[in-house]
Amino acid sequence: MTVRVHIWSDYVCPFCLITDELLARATAARTDVEIEHHPHELRPHPARTLRPEDPYLPGVWTTAVYPMARRLGVPMTLPTVSPQPRTELAFRGFQYASDRGVGAVYHRRLLTAFFREDLDIGDRDVLVRLARDVGLEPTGFASALDDPSYARRHREALAESARRGITVVPTVFVGGRRLEGVVTENVLHRALDEAVAA
Template sequence: MAAKIHIWSDYVCPFCLIADELIERAVADLPEVEVVHHPHELRPRPAPTLRPEDPYLPEIWNRAVYPMARHHRIPMQLPSVSPQPYTELAFRGAQYAQEHGRGHAYHQRLMAAFFREDLDIGDRAVLARLAEEAGLDPAGYTQALDDEWYAERHREALAESARQKITVVPTLVIGERRIEGVATEGVIRRALEDLAVS
């Protein structure tokens, strides 16, 4: 039975991209490990999303995001999309991607699109193109964005996030180990080793 790394994240969280990259490196030689993505919207509607021209985002990127990204050699940039997109629609699409066995590829494609290509992941046309690049049928994906069944699945996933008391993204759960924030490759490996012998 494959070990699982559960990660709660949001597509507009830069630390989540860093966490994703470190997880990928930590499990590169461990094909039996499955990474399971869970949604946690940092700013759900109707709360306003952040704007890169306001002081907050440049300050936190210069103080924390860019230094951490450089330390781990992870290319990324502060997106110029303003205001930042809501992620509910992208997460509905994630439910469709998961159903079709492309959840991980879809997650990675959206994170790269926002933080490396400066694409608006709140735009339906952009999302459909990214879904196709992740191996999904763009027509089926586009229909899923307006399908109440996928919307309900997303709401259920958010309810599970609340039950798990997720307040920080990224949050990783590996067996009984819960890690809030970015975990290094060594920490991830040790948690998986502990899980293997438990």
């Protein structure tokens, strides 16, 4: 039996990188798991995005993100990009990458680019460069960012997120079980085993 894991994330959420890493570890030795990524914009237009020079982000990183990341062995740094980028364009690129079988690789590349390399993932040129990193043809990818069909598919994906009541990222569905926020690798293992046994 194949267990389907669905995960809702945003590329500017540090806890999403942590969960992505934990899920990769939990499924590394398994051949019975399929993971599907879904977008959820934390701050869609016209909501204001966060600024790392304001007190909020450094405070959250000092008290929550850095301690958790160190404990779980997931290297990351608070990005200096200010204000933090919107992720709609990056998610349009994700739809294009998914069509070409590299959606998961693109997803991971965007997270590491932002939280380990301090790259502005809202910048079109940066996105094209990252797409090239995962083997996508740059011209086709750049065109897809402006293609209304990919914009529509992203809107449809956000509508699905709303229908499922996603308000927290990461949110992970393992079989029929819903897990919100960062959970331990052991919890993921148990959820996968329970889904197989169901």
